[in-house]
Amino acid sequence: MTATVLEQPAQTALDFAGLMKQHQAMVFSVAYHYLHNRDLSQEVAQDVFLSLHRNLAAIQSPAHAAFWLRKVAVQRSIDEGRKRMRRPQVGLDDVAEPAVAAAPGDPMLGQMLRKLIATLAETPRMVMILRYQEDLDPMEISEMMEIPLATVKSHLQRSLALLREKLARRGMGER
Amino acid sequence: MKLGLIAICCGASATALFAQQVKFDLDRLAAKASDTVDVSLPGPLLQLGAKFLDPNKPDEAAVRKLVAGLEGIYVRHFEFKEDGAWTAADLDAIRSQLKAPEWQRLVGWKGEGGENAEVYLRLEGGKMTGVAILDTEPREFTAVNIVGTVDLDALAQLGGHYGVPRLRNDDSQKKPKNDSTSKKK
Amino acid sequence: MQLEEKDWLEQQLRAALERQDPPEGFAGRVADRLAAEGPDQRRDRGKVIAWPSRPIRRLLAAAAAIVLMAGGAAEYRRHQGEVAKRELMRAFYIAGGKLNHVQARVLEVSQ
Numbered sequence: 001m002t003a004t005v006l007e008q009p010a011q012t013a014l015d016f017a018g019l020m021k022q023h024q025a026m027v028f029s030v031a032y033h034y035l036h037n038r039d040l041s042q043e044v045a046q047d048v049f050l051s052l053h054r055n056l057a058a059i060q061s062p063a064h065a066a067f068w069l070r071k072v073a074v075q076r077s078i079d080e081g082r083k084r085m086r087r088p089q090v091g092l093d094d095v096a097e098p099a100v101a102a103a104p105g106d107p108m109l110g111q112m113l114r115k116l117i118a119t120l121a122e123t124p125r126m127v128m129i130l131r132y133q134e135d136l137d138p139m140e141i142s143e144m145m146e147i148p149l150a151t152v153k154s155h156l157q158r159s160l161a162l163l164r165e166k167l168a169r170r171g172m173g174e175r
Numbered sequence: 176m177k178l179g180l181i182a183i184c185c186g187a188s189a190t191a192l193f194a195q196q197v198k199f200d201l202d203r204l205a206a207k208a209s210d211t212v213d214v215s216l217p218g219p220l221l222q223l224g225a226k227f228l229d230p231n232k233p234d235e236a237a238v239r240k241l242v243a244g245l246e247g248i249y250v251r252h253f254e255f256k257e258d259g260a261w262t263a264a265d266l267d268a269i270r271s272q273l274k275a276p277e278w279q280r281l282v283g284w285k286g287e288g289g290e291n292a293e294v295y296l297r298l299e300g301g302k303m304t305g306v307a308i309l310d311t312e313p314r315e316f317t318a319v320n321i322v323g324t325v326d327l328d329a330l331a332q333l334g335g336h337y338g339v340p341r342l343r344n345d346d347s348q349k350k351p352k353n354d355s356t357s358k359k360k
Numbered sequence: 361m362q363l364e365e366k367d368w369l370e371q372q373l374r375a376a377l378e379r380q381d382p383p384e385g386f387a388g389r390v391a392d393r394l395a396a397e398g399p400d401q402r403r404d405r406g407k408v409i410a411w412p413s414r415p416i417r418r419l420l421a422a423a424a425a426i427v428l429m430a431g432g433a434a435e436y437r438r439h440q441g442e443v444a445k446r447e448l449m450r451a452f453y454i455a456g457g458k459l460n461h462v463q464a465r466v467l468e469v470s471q
Contacts, residue, residue: 020387028382038383045382049390050397064436071435110376117377132370133377139446143439164369214451216444224444238452250451284465292462310458319455331463333456 016056019065020049026066026134027073033129034077035084036118044076051076070134071144074126081122109167116166123147124155131156195249196297196305197272197320204316207260208253217247237333240326247322258289258313266291266311269318273307289313294327 027048031041051072052065059065117128123145130136130144138156142149195215205211216224225242228235253261273280273295283293290312297305306327308319321330 017387020390024386025379025381028386029377029379032380033377042382042386042389045386046390046393050393053394058433060433060436067436067439109372113373113376117373128373129377132373133379135374139442143442160369163373167369212450212454214447216447216451220440220444221448223441224446224448227441227445228448235449238449241452242448248448248451248455250454252454282462282466284462286465290465292458292465294459294462308455308458308462310461317454317458319451319458321455327459330452330456331459333452 030073210254212252214250245323249320
């Protein structure tokens with residue numbers, strides 16, 4: 001069940017430190033799951049919050065802040081990813097997993113899924129992150145990324161099929 | 176089916192005009208439901224949403240017309256995996272509010288096994304200022320409060336647009352059954 | 361079976377893509393960068409990019425902020441409007457459906 005919050009503009013001043021504490025996991029995780037590089041993701045996440053600080057006066061409410069942060073995190077992550085494309089590519093197997101808390105479920109499978117997500121093309125990769133990390137529905141993803149709804153649904157369908165096939169080839173499908 | 180949840184925080188000044196007329200204290204049901212729809216759209220948000228309706232789409236055009244006289248719409252709809260999730264007390268908590276003199280029951284129907292449907296109108300100075308709908312089935316509980324004046328026929332027609340069979344006069348004529356179980360001598 | 365496979369994979373994806381906190385000290389590093397905002401140089405994979413002079417950089421930042429502010433607020437309003445519209449349609453779908461249901465039941469009884 002997703003929660004959508006529509007608010008009247010906030011009467012009180014927004015607390016930057018509070019917003020950062022509330023949303024740092026979201027921003028870092030969008031960047032990390034997209035870029036699959038711990039250091040770059042930190043840098044992107046820092047940039048996003050510095051940008052929030054500069055634009056705090058324009059933020060209308062806590063819900064607006066959440067929407068704004070997610071959107072900027074998506075944009076900055078994609079931009080950073082494009083910059084990396086111009087540099088020598090690093091093999092996925094060379095990219096170490098960060099020392100973060102293990103996600104629930106099969107850790108091996110989780111690690112493989114994160115690596116496979118990172119091999120997807122730019123748009124489907126971010127679509128998958130917004131769907132399965134942020135739990136946005138296809139319509140919300142379409143608005144966030146400014147791409148047609150049909151394109152979002154098509155990316156979701158194809159990415160799931162591709163992941164299933166790759167997992168099966170590695171003997172990691174559902175038993 | 177995954178359904179959305181929406182919550183509204185209203186400024187104190189707006190509350191008086193667009194306030195929900197019937198209080199839905201149904202958190203207990205929300206905790207048990209497998210699917211929940213929780214929509215609260217007071218006046219300003221109702222009108223904001225209406226601005227984005229496409230007049231070229233028949234259903235959205237119909238809703239646009241309906242919204243014109245409204246000041247708010249509040250819906251709680253729950254679906255459960257098992258019978259017995261809601262009780263008469265949940266219904267009575269809402270019904271008791273509809274006993275106030277400004278509310279009049281327009282129509283009511285009670286079926287077997289917890290099926291129940293009621294429509295109430297709120298009248299002030301002879302003018303309609305609200306509608307309340309209660310509809311329950313063994314595994315469903317729906318409460319609706321529409322604040323303002325609404326064309327009930329047009330609203331019911333909308334129900335037909337969405338795949339719920341629209342009420343037609345010939346629906347009442349039932350064809351005789353072929354009794355396939357009767358044995359021939 | 362296909363639906364179950366899809367559900368399984370989606371479940372695993374949600375687990376794999378669960379949000380993670382950034383490494384410890386993140387807030388401190390942001391605070392350091394905020395405090396140091398000035399003519400510092402930003403490293404980009406070893407490539408040094410010189411910052412423009414302070415007054416120009418402030419002007420650029422202000423211009424970018426204005427564009428972002430104008431676009432950001434309007435965009436958020438549009439997002440709110442689209443969400444409100446979806447919820448409006450959903451509410452009327454349910455209300456209309458239930459009213460139709462009541463009418464159908466009452467008509468059945470009156471026959």
